[in-house]
Amino acid sequence: MTTETSQPQHISDADRVLKELSSLYPTLTPQLKKAADFVLEHPVEIALLSIRKSAETASVTPSTMTRLAKTLGFERYDSFRQLFQEAIHAKAPSSFSQRAESLQNLASNNTENNVLSEFSTTTFNNLEHCFEEETLAKLELAAPMIVNARKVFAIGFRDTFACAHHFAYVGKIAFPHINLIRGYQGTLLSELAEINAQDVVVVFGSDPYAIDTVNAIKIVREASAKIIAVTDSLRSPLAAEAEIVFTLNNETPHFFGTLVPVIALIEALLSVCVSLGGSEIVRNIDQFEENLRRLGGYYTP
Template sequence: MLDDQPRSDDTPSGETPPPTGLDAVNQQLAEAYPELSPQLKLAAGYVLEHPVEIAFQSIRKSAAAAQVTASTLVRLAKRLGFESFDQFREVFQSAVQAGPVELSGRANQLRSLASQTDDQVFLDVGDAAFDNIGRLFTADNQTRVRDAAKLLLGADKIAVVGFRDTFACAYHFAYVGRIAMPNIQLIRGQEGGLLTELSTFGEGDVVVAFGFEPYCAETMRALEIARASGISPIVVTDTLRSPLVPGSTITFTVANATPHFFPSILSAITLIEVLLAECVAFGPDALVDNVASFESRMRQMGAYVENS
């Protein structure tokens, strides 16, 4: 366990009032994370990744799991303006009690239906998929989706960034999104063209960036360019400790656990569907007209095979 000596960045926040909800707590921790001492980084990382445990475990058990001392968790709580760890923990208890949509019953049903087989991998992937999506549908995310849709609808232009494992997410967002919103552009960054592709974006524009660990250098570079140009970033990533988070206007963290050898993009794809549906539902009538026009053009061009 690391030593627990106070550091200059461990000082409490003074008279700053504490955040009133879990979303605000997570955002403040994410913003402060790069500047924290090693001890507080361990504590903050555990808090960000284990809200249920923080809500219901004793402080000593949480500290042991985070590989810090209990006093470090107290200092972290006070840094955010809380008078005590108990007051800090109440925020987590309230949020966890609201909870995500429970899909565990469906996962159990999947396991029961397939219990006649010995294919444990099949069952585990199913369990992980249900759990990942269940974690997406929370009250906090519902509010965040509405805010993101408003930001997208108000943008002059929308750039979409995702490389390697998240390119499929970026492509899906851009392809489906452009049907309703032609101002969406997929950034490919091929042959060193990242700067050129982003050069036409600026104030009033939005970039939607996808990135999971291991984080791509190209995605980091795209966000650096975006922030320098005044573009508002919407980041979809796997944890608030992600290097993509600082400076983002709106951040979504999606669960991507899976027995598969590569991180799951199921929750990210589901989030894309929710975001784009929200934009069409609450956007101008022109978006619906764009969808109808697209379908009509595709049919006229013979893009679809008719099922006679």
């Protein structure tokens, strides 16, 4: 049987799963056979669609799709789906310039608005995956960790610095104990030295992973702080030893990985945090807004 491992999976692994499913097919229940039919005939859609959409297309329930994954030895449907996503990635352009060429090739096809159509489809699929049941359950676990921590630190470099900054800026309005790790002008180690076992670190990063982020999270692990990783794979170097791992789709025809699902997750996570915070949090937000208005921080016609 196929099992989850910590080793990298390759496209041949997806092929083996399909062959195993074909062998098991005669022993499956009628509902599982319907789910198996969809997987065998549309493996690419398994990678791209959410569990709800896949189940709907296969005319089964999401729990049936999960049972099928478990029949094949996977603990969760998300891990089963990820195998097919990695198979697609193995065929996909790997560098930013190659992705840009693919984008130009897509635009050169005769179909009108090919690029925008592909962009909108992948964006909606990414967001739908972001709010699946498993992710929602993780949000409910992550929020109390953030609210009750001594301090919370946000880490992300290069493109995901925008994500860390958004989380820290918006979060600090309600929760003064949220901090952004900036790492400017050689200050990274000094900032990381403040972190201890009572703290929570929210780290952002996807392939290709910024070396500064990978090195920073090693130091965080040594400090025994709790880690919430927002990344693209359970095999991400940021996911190891994390208390909670959010694996988000970032499929896009764009030459650079999309941040849209990450920003959506941040706003959902902070919303749950605020809902748990009580009247003090409301006062913090009110005081922030009042101060900005008093100091002329907002434009008034």
